[in-house]
Amino acid sequence: MKKTLLAAALTIGFVGAAQAETSVTLYGIVDAGISYQQVKGTNPATGLDYKGTRTGFLSGGQSESRWGLRGTEDIGEGLQAVFVLENGFDLGTGTTNHDNKLFGRQATIGLRSDAWGQLDFGRQTNIASKYFADVASPFGTEFSQARVGTTFGAADSVRYDNMVMYQTPNFSGFQFGVGYSFNNNGNQQFKQSGGDQPNSRAWTTGLRYVNGPIGAALTYDQIKSAETFGPASVDNGVSIKSWNLGASYDFNVAKLHLGFGQTRNGWLQSVQYADLPAFETANTGYYANDGMKVNSYTVGLSAPIGGNSAIMASWGMADPRDGGVHGASATSKQQVYSLGYTYALSKRTNVYAIGSYAKHVAFQDDLKSTFVGAGIRHQF
Numbered sequence: 001m002k003k004t005l006l007a008a009a010l011t012i013g014f015v016g017a018a019q020a021e022t023s024v025t026l027y028g029i030v031d032a033g034i035s036y037q038q039v040k041g042t043n044p045a046t047g048l049d050y051k052g053t054r055t056g057f058l059s060g061g062q063s064e065s066r067w068g069l070r071g072t073e074d075i076g077e078g079l080q081a082v083f084v085l086e087n088g089f090d091l092g093t094g095t096t097n098h099d100n101k102l103f104g105r106q107a108t109i110g111l112r113s114d115a116w117g118q119l120d121f122g123r124q125t126n127i128a129s130k131y132f133a134d135v136a137s138p139f140g141t142e143f144s145q146a147r148v149g150t151t152f153g154a155a156d157s158v159r160y161d162n163m164v165m166y167q168t169p170n171f172s173g174f175q176f177g178v179g180y181s182f183n184n185n186g187n188q189q190f191k192q193s194g195g196d197q198p199n200s201r202a203w204t205t206g207l208r209y210v211n212g213p214i215g216a217a218l219t220y221d222q223i224k225s226a227e228t229f230g231p232a233s234v235d236n237g238v239s240i241k242s243w244n245l246g247a248s249y250d251f252n253v254a255k256l257h258l259g260f261g262q263t264r265n266g267w268l269q270s271v272q273y274a275d276l277p278a279f280e281t282a283n284t285g286y287y288a289n290d291g292m293k294v295n296s297y298t299v300g301l302s303a304p305i306g307g308n309s310a311i312m313a314s315w316g317m318a319d320p321r322d323g324g325v326h327g328a329s330a331t332s333k334q335q336v337y338s339l340g341y342t343y344a345l346s347k348r349t350n351v352y353a354i355g356s357y358a359k360h361v362a363f364q365d366d367l368k369s370t371f372v373g374a375g376i377r378h379q380f
Contacts, residue, residue: 021073022081026380028067032091033058033352033375035144039274041367050367052274059092061375062342062352063142066105072112082118083109098159105159117168123161127177127206128154128219128244135208135215136246136259138302138312139340145356145371146338149269151316152261152296154221154242156269158285160184160202173211179204184223185285197227197237200284213250219243221268225281225288235281235288240266244296257300257314265290265324271362273369279362292324312340320363332360348379 035058043050059065068086075081086105088097098104103123110120133155134140137148141157149156165179182188183199191197206219220243227237244261267287272278279287300314318334338356345351353374361367 022071023073024069024071026067026069028065029063029377029379030065030091031060031063031375031377032065033061033373035061035371035373035375037274037369037371039276039361039367039369041361041364043276044362044364044367045277050274050276054274057092058373058375059090061144061354061373062350062377064088064097064105065091068103068106078113078115080112081109082112082120084124114169117166120163120165122163123159124163124165126154126158126160126202126204126221127165127179128152128204128221128242129157131175131177131206131208131217132219132244132246132259135210135217135248135257136244136298136300137257137314137316138255138300139314139338143312143338143340143352143354143356144373145336145358145369146312146314146340146354148259148298148314148316150336150358151298151318151334152242152244152259153263153267153269153271154219154244154261158221158269160204161186162188163202165204173209173214174207175209176207177205185283195227200224200226200286213252215246215248215250217244217246223266223268223286225284225286235290238265238288238290240264240268240286240288242268254301254303257298257302259296259298261296263294263296264292266292267294273361273367276362276367289324289326291322292326293320293322295319295321308345309341309343312338312342314338318363323363332363332365334358334360334363349376351376 036055038053040051066086066088071083073081084106085103087103088105106124108120108122108124112118129141133148139146141147160181162183163179163181167177168175181202184202189198201224203222208217223240225238242263246259248257266289270278270280281288296318298316302312304310316336336358340354342350342352356371358369361369
């Protein structure tokens with residue numbers, strides 16, 4: 001009898017210890033193919049004619065290749081400790097993307113509860129990229145030039161360092177999120193007694209609703225640029241602001257996507273095509289331009305074709321209403337027309353094709369970009 005009780009106690013103890021252990025999952029995506037791209041027009045840095053073409057290997061045509069570790073631990077009372085470490089890389093060269101950061105796509109630790117939501121600390125994407133992108137466009141944050149971020153800078157997979165983010169649970173389809181970054185790019189610096197603020201601080205917040213065929217999202221982002229360039233600098237302490245509203249409806253035979261937004265005093269992501277210089281402020285990841293005003297629009301459709309394939313199409317326009325103090329950099333309406341196709345070979349593997357044409361790229365009057373690619377993507 002004593003031996004039986006001892007065995008039962010040991011069994012219960014081992015089961016309890018196993019339940020308390022951390023569960024760690026290795027996951028990722030590998031994506032590669034062949035593409036052609038031509039960029040033609042005037043180099044905004046020199047004013048000279050530019051024509052660049054590239055034909056060959058395509059890394060991450062649909063999705064950026066990545067690998068990551070995702071872990072959870074049940075710590076009782078419905079609460080879990082969670083972490084994500086995710087690395088993005090170029091499949092053609094094996095090099096790490098995101099400024100050589102080991103876990104440049106995401107590096108977070110936090111707490112999660114079905115009743116109270118999730119609180120995360122670390123580097124991750126902003127709310128617009130999480131909530132708005134997939135609602136406003138069938139391409140979401142993926143498919144190279146076709147992605148919604150070419151038209152809506154705040155939804156271009158913007159990632160903030162040093163961030164604290166809270167997201168509520170899903171309440172009948174509604175979810176709210178808010179985050180604050182103490183320095184959006186790089187280590188947080190000391191604020192010196194002289195009054196300079198060397199940290200670029202960022203707010204990100206939004207509300208989304210996804211229930212049945214209906215999807216909707218409203219987001220707001222703001223970056224206050226660092227104040228270390230001296231009083232004569234026009235980019236000193238500029239607040240870049242962006243709000244975006246998106247909606248979608250699934251008619252079963254096709255899904256309609258719509259989006260509208262406004263960005264003021266710059267752009268929340270650097271803009272670069274081919275070997276042309278990026279619109280960016282001091283390698284910060286954003287473009288500060290006091291007084292610049294841009295309205296963004298997009299319309300998209302996606303439709304299943306048979307059981308394994310789907311077709312997607314979108315149009316997006318970023319309309320600069322005011323060029324700001326750097327007015328020469330913002331003169332024309334950038335428009336992007338895109339068409340895509342996917343075919344699922346299995347639950348984890350698919351092939352894809354994408355074609356996209358952009359005119360007045362980066363708001364330059366005669367700068368055009370043509371992109372055509374096809375590839376294969378595997379998820380694990």
